[in-house]
Amino acid sequence: MTNHNTSLFSSLLLLSLLALVSLASAHGTVSTYDLQKIKEEESYYRQKKVIDISHKYVPDLPSYASKKGLGDFLNLVGSIKNGSLVNLSTFKLSTHSGTHADAPGHFIDKLFDMGCDADSLDLRTLNGPVLVVDTPRDKNITAEVMRSLNIPRGVKRVLFRTSNTDKRLMHQKEFEPSYTAFTADGAEYLVQNTDIKLVGIDYLSVGINVRDDISKVHYALLGRKDVIPVEGLNLDNVVPGVYTVHCLPLRLVHGDGSPARCILFQS
Ligand SMILES: *[C@@H]1O[C@H](CO)[C@@H](O)[C@H](O)[C@H]1NC(C)=O
Ligand SMILES: *[C@@H]1O[C@H](CO)[C@@H](O)[C@H](O)[C@H]1NC(C)=O
Ligand SMILES: *[C@@H]1O[C@H](CO)[C@@H](O)[C@H](O)[C@H]1NC(C)=O
Numbered sequence: 001m002t003n004h005n006t007s008l009f010s011s012l013l014l015l016s017l018l019a020l021v022s023l024a025s026a027h028g029t030v031s032t033y034d035l036q037k038i039k040e041e042e043s044y045y046r047q048k049k050v051i052d053i054s055h056k057y058v059p060d061l062p063s064y065a066s067k068k069g070l071g072d073f074l075n076l077v078g079s080i081k082n083g084s085l086v087n088l089s090t091f092k093l094s095t096h097s098g099t100h101a102d103a104p105g106h107f108i109d110k111l112f113d114m115g116c117d118a119d120s121l122d123l124r125t126l127n128g129p130v131l132v133v134d135t136p137r138d139k140n141i142t143a144e145v146m147r148s149l150n151i152p153r154g155v156k157r158v159l160f161r162t163s164n165t166d167k168r169l170m171h172q173k174e175f176e177p178s179y180t181a182f183t184a185d186g187a188e189y190l191v192q193n194t195d196i197k198l199v200g201i202d203y204l205s206v207g208i209n210v211r212d213d214i215s216k217v218h219y220a221l222l223g224r225k226d227v228i229p230v231e232g233l234n235l236d237n238v239v240p241g242v243y244t245v246h247c248l249p250l251r252l253v254h255g256d257g258s259p260a261r262c263i264l265f266q267s
Contacts, residue, residue, distance in 0.1 A: 049266040051243075053159075054099040055234045057091075057259070060173040061098050064204045069173040070097060095257040096204070099232045101126070101249040104225050106256040107218040116225060118255035123248075125197045125228050130157035130245040130264070132238050137163045140208050141182045143189035151194050157245055159200030161235045169203050170232060179203040184216035191220050191227065198245070200230045200262075233262060242267050 055061060060069045074091045078084035096102070101121055105112025131151065139145050141160060151158060162180040169176045181201055182190070190196055199206055199221060206229040207217030221227045230247055244265040249258035 045265075051238055051264040051266070053234050053238065053245075053262045053264055054260065055170055055232060057093070057098050062170060062173055062175050062204065063094065063097065065175055065177075067174045073097075093259065095252065095255050095259070096231070097259055099234065099262055100230070100257050100259045101247065102206070102218070102222060102229045102231065102257045103255060104222040107215065107222050111222070111225065112256060118249050118252040118258035121228055121249055121258075122197075122226065125156070125226065126230075126247040126249070126260075127245065128157060129267070130159060130198065130200075130243050131155050132159045132161055132235065132240045132243060132264075134240050135160050135162045135180070137166065140180055141186040143183075143185040146186050146189040146193070151196065153195050156195055157198035157200070158196050159230075159233060159235060159238070159245070160202070161238065161240065162202055164201075164203040165235045168236075170234060175204075177209045179205070179209065181208045182206055182213075182217045183208055184213045184220070187217040187220040191224055197226055198228050198230060198247070200233050200245075202233050202235045204232050206231055230260060230262065238264065 057070065057073070059071055059073070063070050070093065073093050074089050076087065076089045078086055078088035080087050095118070096106075101118065103112075103118045103121060104116035105114075108116075133149055133151070135141055135149070136145055141162070164170070164180050167176070169179055181203065182199075184207075187207065190199065205214060206221065207214035218229075221229055244267055245262065246265070247260050247262040249260040252258045
């Protein structure tokens with residue numbers, strides 16, 4: 001057989017094997033091939049440490065520009081103790097509560113109208129290899145800081161661990177306006193000089209609390225449509241390094257953002 005024929009032959013063989021395997025699955029029997037694969041995956045994932053980087057939703061979790069935290073957002077509407085068949089609650093939260101992702105429509109009205117909502121956020125951006133970096137504790141994330149971090153091209157996801165984590169700001173009910181985040185020139189540097197698409201930060205906003213900057217930072221990042229800020233991360237137990245991140249916001253159609261469950265797998 002020619003080389004070409006050989007590869008065609010092996011492709012056909014592989015295809016028919018796959019067809020057999022899927023036929024087996026379709027009939028409810030687990031093939032030894034499937035079982036072996038599951039066992040391999042199981043032991044692969046079992047070896048990996050999982051770090052939860054979402055904060056718990058509790059009444060004292062801080063809320064942007066508020067002294068009172070989230071407050072009583074959870075409301076029990078049916079109670080077994082009171083004769084109801086089930087315990088059942090409703091909850092009311094801002095779309096930007098706790099650990100959450102921003103959608104482009106959060107700051108940019110035109111993109112909101114175009115349907116760039118929480119449901120449209122790219123799962124490929126929100127899941128994959130990630131770099132956790134420590135930022136200089138005495139500075140916000142300026143262009144100069146970004147330059148000094150020297151994040152190589154090709155790195156698509158970065159979680160910035162700042163003094164917010166040292167100060168445990170996400171564990172303090174009252175909003176802290178002097179939190180660390182990106183300045184306008186820092187965000188501009190990121191979009192111009194890096195390939196970062198997932199920008200994670202350890203307090204409630206990716207932009208510093210200066211009106212001009214907070215807008216410019218969000219415009220620079222969200223205006224790209226493919227950059228996703230993930231804010232309010234819990235990086236308490238994370239040492240800088242390479243991980244795999246999984247971050248899943250709710251499919252909130254017309255949502256300008258959404259709470260997200262984010263975890264790291266140690267790689
Ligand atoms: C049901 O709700 C009650 C409050 O009425 C609470 O005390 C109880 O622990 C809940 N039970 C379960 C199983 O969650
Ligand atoms: C259960 O009923 C009592 C008495 O009517 C009421 O005071 C209490 O708020 C109710 N609790 C819930 C969870 O509905
Ligand atoms: C970051 O910027 C905020 C808002 O201007 C400021 O209050 C804070 O002190 C700055 N942080 C650092 C570490 O310079």
